[in-house]
Amino acid sequence: QVQLVESGGGLVQAGGSLTLSCAASGRTFSSVVMGWFRQAPGKEREFVAGIFKSGNIIPYVDSVKGRFSISRDNAKNTVWLQMNSLKPEDTAVYYCAVHGSGSVYQPTSYEYWGQGTQVTVSS
Numbered sequence: 001q002v003q004l005v006e007s008g009g010g011l012v013q014a015g016g017s018l019t020l021s022c023a024a025s026g027r028t029f030s031s032v033v034m035g036w037f038r039q040a041p042g043k044e045r046e047f048v049a050g051i052f053k054s055g056n057i058i059p060y061v062d063s064v065k066g067r068f069s070i071s072r073d074n075a076k077n078t079v080w081l082q083m084n085s086l087k088p089e090d091t092a093v094y095y096c097a098v099h100g101s102g103s104v105y106q107p108t109s110y111e112y113w114g115q116g117t118q119v120t121v122s123s
Helices: none
Strands: 003-007 010-013 018-025 034-039 046-051 068-073 078-083 092-099 110-113 117-122
Touching: 003 092, 003 110, 018 034, 018 092, 018 117, 034 078, 046 068, 046 078, 078 092
Parallel strands: 010 117
Antiparallel strands: 003 018, 018 078, 034 046, 034 092, 068 078, 092 110, 092 117
């Protein structure tokens, strides 16, 4: 079993920055791919960023390229999502997740999820 706890969400003005954290426990953290997803009201959950055990980064969704950055520390069992130049369209609940099998871009491929943290960007 894996437990994931996200933190760092909040309300920010457009152009601002936030850093989301995801602390994992209960399993060998370093053996998996970690992903960040988001879900806006009325929309499907979408892949935002992912990172391999090695630190290699899975290509970001186009809408956040150049603005968001994912990182991880296997020793601390933590993954981060640095979000810069935030836009109102980035408003969503953000989730971290542990990949199981299948495409790293599909939420159905992830077997453990955090509870989510709300990010709201005002214009």
